[in-house]
Amino acid sequence: MAKQDVKAEVRKFLLDNFSMGDRAVVADGASFMEEHILDSTGFVELVSFIEEAFGIQVDDAEMVPENLDSLVNIEAFVARKRGAA
Amino acid sequence: MSHPELKPDCLALDCEAEATRIAARMIDIVGNDLRRRGATIAISGGIDSAACAALAARAFGPERVFGIMLPERENSPESLARGLAVAERFKLPHAVEDITAALEGLGCYRRRDEAIRAVFPEFGDGWKSKIVIAGGQDGSFNYFRVVVRSPDGKQHEARLPAREYMQIVAATNFKQRTRKALEYFHADRLGYAVIGTPNRLEYDQGFFVKLGDGAADVKPIAHLYKTQVVALARHLGVPEEICAAKPTTDTYSLAQGQDEFYFALPYQKMDIALWAFNHGVPAEAYAEQAGISAKQAQFIYRDIVAKRRTTRYLHAGPRLVEEVGGIEH
Numbered sequence: 001m002a003k004q005d006v007k008a009e010v011r012k013f014l015l016d017n018f019s020m021g022d023r024a025v026v027a028d029g030a031s032f033m034e035e036h037i038l039d040s041t042g043f044v045e046l047v048s049f050i051e052e053a054f055g056i057q058v059d060d061a062e063m064v065p066e067n068l069d070s071l072v073n074i075e076a077f078v079a080r081k082r083g084a085a
Numbered sequence: 086m087s088h089p090e091l092k093p094d095c096l097a098l099d100c101e102a103e104a105t106r107i108a109a110r111m112i113d114i115v116g117n118d119l120r121r122r123g124a125t126i127a128i129s130g131g132i133d134s135a136a137c138a139a140l141a142a143r144a145f146g147p148e149r150v151f152g153i154m155l156p157e158r159e160n161s162p163e164s165l166a167r168g169l170a171v172a173e174r175f176k177l178p179h180a181v182e183d184i185t186a187a188l189e190g191l192g193c194y195r196r197r198d199e200a201i202r203a204v205f206p207e208f209g210d211g212w213k214s215k216i217v218i219a220g221g222q223d224g225s226f227n228y229f230r231v232v233v234r235s236p237d238g239k240q241h242e243a244r245l246p247a248r249e250y251m252q253i254v255a256a257t258n259f260k261q262r263t264r265k266a267l268e269y270f271h272a273d274r275l276g277y278a279v280i281g282t283p284n285r286l287e288y289d290q291g292f293f294v295k296l297g298d299g300a301a302d303v304k305p306i307a308h309l310y311k312t313q314v315v316a317l318a319r320h321l322g323v324p325e326e327i328c329a330a331k332p333t334t335d336t337y338s339l340a341q342g343q344d345e346f347y348f349a350l351p352y353q354k355m356d357i358a359l360w361a362f363n364h365g366v367p368a369e370a371y372a373e374q375a376g377i378s379a380k381q382a383q384f385i386y387r388d389i390v391a392k393r394r395t396t397r398y399l400h401a402g403p404r405l406v407e408e409v410g411g412i413e414h
Contacts, residue, residue: 039395040220040227045247047228058243063225 006054006078007071013049018042029069044067050074056081086391088365091374095360098313099141100320107305108144114303115145115280121302123149125193125271127264128179129335130154130164130320132327133282133306135171139321140305141280142175152179155264157188172205179269184263191263197256200249204231211236215337216245216253218347227388234339241313260295267314278302284311286355290389291396292347299399299400311352350385358385 018037032038037046046068047058055058056078058067069079089095115121124141127133141150141361154168169253188194194286201208208214213234232242245253264309265279272279281301283293288307293299306314311332320330332343332352346354354375361371372382402414 033391036394040391041247041251043226043244044250048246048248060219060228061225063220063228064106065226068226079248 004054006075007057009053010046010050010071010074013046013053014038017045025080026071030071031065031069033069052079054082088367088370089360091357091364091366091371094354095364096310098316099323100317103283103309103313104140104143106323107140111144111303111305113138119200119278119302121272121276122299123151123275123277123390124280124303124376125151125153125268125275125277126177126280126282127155127268128152129172129282130161130167130327130332131324131332131335133287133314135323135327136304136314136318137166137175137280137282138171138175139318139323142177143321147176148178149277150175150177151185151275151277152177152193153271154179155184155238155267156181157260158181158185159194161333161340164335167324168328169326171327174322174324182267184260186268191259193263194294195255200252201231201233203249204243204245205233205241207242212218213338214340215339217242217251217341219244223227226361227391232339232346246263258294258297260336261294265300270351272302274338280305281307283307284314285309286311286348286352286359289347291393291399292343293399295399310356311364312356357387358382362386362389 009027014032014037026035026037030037032043032046041064047063050056050068051058056066058081062068062077065073067073095327111124123145126134126138128138128139136148138152152168152172154165154172156165169179169181171177198208201214213230216229217232218227219225219230224383227257229245231245231249231253232240236242268279271277279301281298281304283298283304284306284309287293288304295385309317315328319325330407334343341350350358357375358371361374365376366374368382368386372379374384377385401411
C-alpha cells in the first residue's frame with residue numbers, strides 16, 4: 001500500500017464531516033474531546049472511517065483517548081496496528 | 086475543606102414538604118402562567134410518571150388530570166397493567182391508546198430493523214433486539230452495541246457502526262414522538278397542559294428524545310434525583326411493585342435496563358456521582374466514599390460533563406436570528 005499521510009486524511013475527514021461554523025483548523029495534538037470537535041457518536045464515525053481508510057480493525061478495548069483523541073494519537077495507533085498486522 | 090461532605094443521607098428528602106411545594110408550583114405554572122385548566126400525563130408503568138401522576142392528582146384534583154397509557158407491541162405486558170394500577174390508585178380519568186399501528190405506518194419497526202440487518206443480515210421475524218452502552222466509566226469513549234436474540238434463543242452482539250446506530254435511534258424515537266402527539270391531542274381536546282416526567286438524572290444528562298418525551302409544558306420532578314423520586318413516590322402511595330422495580334427503557338424488544346442503555350451505572354450510584362459532582366466534591370473524595378478507584382471516579386465525572394455537552398442541543402429551543410418584539414418565551 002502506498003504510504004498514506006494519516007494525519008492529513010483524518011484532518012480532512014474531520015473538516016469535511018464535523019466542521020460547521022468557525023472551526024477551520026485541527027492542530028496535530030488537539031484533543032477532540034476537550035476541543036469539542038467530536039461527541040460520542042462522532043468518535044464512532046471516526047472509528048468507522050479509520051477502519052475503512054487505513055484497512056485496520058479497531059477492537060473494543062482500543063476505543064480509548066490514548067489511541068483516538070488527537071491526530072498524533074491516531075497516527076501512532078494506526079502505525080502500531082499496521083506494524084502488528 | 087471547602088466542599089460539602091458526601092454523606093449517606095445527602096439525598097434525604099422531606100417528602101411531605103416537597104410534595105406540597107411541587108403541587109403549589111404546578112398550580113401556579115399551569116393555571117396562572119400557562120392558563121390551562123388541568124393536565125394530561127402519559128403513564129408508562131414506571132416510577133417517574135407514577136410520581137408525577139400522584140403529584141398532579143394532588144395539585145389539580147383527580148378530575149382535572151387525564152392519564153394516558155400508550156402501549157405498543159414491544160412493551161413489556163406488565164407496563165400497561167402497572168399504568169392502569171396508577172390511574173386507578175389516584176382515581177384519574179384515563180384512556181389506553183395502542184400506538185402499534187401508528188408506528189407501523191411511520192415505518193418505525195421497519196426502518197430500525199433495516200439498520201440492524203446491516204449488522205446481522207439474518208435478523209427478522211421472531212428476533213428481538215436492544216442497544217447497550219459500552220465504554221464511559223472505564224475510560225473509553227461511549228459507544229453502543231446491538232444485542233439480538235434469534236427465535237431459538239441464541240444471543241449475539243456487535244459494536245454498532247455510526248450510521249446504523251443513528252438510524253436505530255432515529256427510528257426508535259418515533260415511539261416517544263408518537264406518544265407525545267397523542268398526549269397533545271388529549272391536552273388540546275381538554276384545554277390541559279402536558280406534564281413531562283424526567284427526573285434529574287434524565288434531565289441533566291439528556292436522556293430524552295427531543296420533541297418526544299422531552300416535550301412538555303411542565304416538568305415537576307426534573308430537579309429531583311431518582312432516589313428522591315422513589316422516596317416521594319412511596320410517600321404518595323404509588324403501588325409498591327412500581328417503587329421496587331428496576332428502571333427499564335421499555336423501548337426495545339429485549340429487556341433493557343436504563344443503566345445498560347445510557348447511564349453506565351445503576352441509578353442509586355449515578356445519583357451519588359451526580360450529587361457529588363454538582364456539589365464540588367473532588368473526584369478523590371467521591372471515589373473514597375463510593376468505594377471505587379480515583380481513576381474510575383474521574384472517568385465518571387468526565388462522562389457527566391461529556392453527556393451534558395453532547396445533549397445541550399436536545400434542550401435547545403429554536404434559535405432566532407434576532408429577537409421578535411412582543412413575544413415572550
